[in-house]
Amino acid sequence: MTVQAGIPATPPRKRLTRKQRRLVVIASAGVVLGLAAGLVAYALRDSIVFFYGPTEIVEKGLTPGTRLRLGGLVETGSVERGANQRVSFAVTDGKTRTMVSYTGLLPDLFREGQGVVTEGVLEGAGRFRADSVLAKHDETYMPREVADALKKQGHWQPGETKPGAPAAPATK
Template identity: 80%
Template sequence: MTRKQRRLTIIAAAGAVLALAAGLVLFAMRDTIVFFYGPTEIAEKGVMPGTRMRLGGLVENGSVQRGPGQRVAFAVTDGKSTVKVSYDGLLPDLFREGQGVVTEGVFEGAGRFKADSVLAKHDETYMPREVADTLKKQGHWQGEAGAAAPVKP
């Protein structure tokens, strides 16, 4: 084997090892990737039941229902579509109707979502970019204050 052939063999072997490592990393991460959707996107894209994702929008006025223990049901809306959310656990202190919320969990189908975690906006200017963009398109965004306007039922 010449010197040139040895170098090419070493470079090819290193490239194969790097490709294998990248493939293993991507394979391991495929279960941890969570996509973000708004209520309208769920309806338009036909998200399959059992899909793990994040759902964001505004908590619909008059939709919060507290059950036994720490069970809570509420609706998330973007002004055009609504998804009913069920959650077992403590809600953030800033959670309330008309405010921005991001939930992470599993879409159950038929406009129902089972949340594992609920995040509420933390101050007057916070809103996830995707939620803010959707609300701007729907006309429910107050651009000056940076906060979303309450959705009228």
């Protein structure tokens, strides 16, 4: 280093080693991936649909307009069919009931007393407008969430099929 007219010379710049360059690249990639994951989570926050039973809807005080999945048993004697494929029925968990309105074709296995999961919008005052009614191909199938809710309420029959599993084939 030489000094010119009282001005100290700047030291030569150190170059990054190969290891340091790799760490910088990896750290930069981690920041970019973290930012991308955060943006995806932020974008999906409105489209995430949660599962609730009728009692949970009342207890949590969910506001009308909330999009969710409602599950439970179709209350016996509550199915009313109208014109233009309109159907209304009550979904219950044994404690509380919620009236569901649906327009469209119901699954073939939809019956009173059977487990059902509907997806749609809460209209308030015990009313729910369903966009879809979910059913499984096996008539003894019950979604795990519905079975767990029924177990909590004490309505699960011990001899019934394990929740989420297909029934054993019938023997002759």
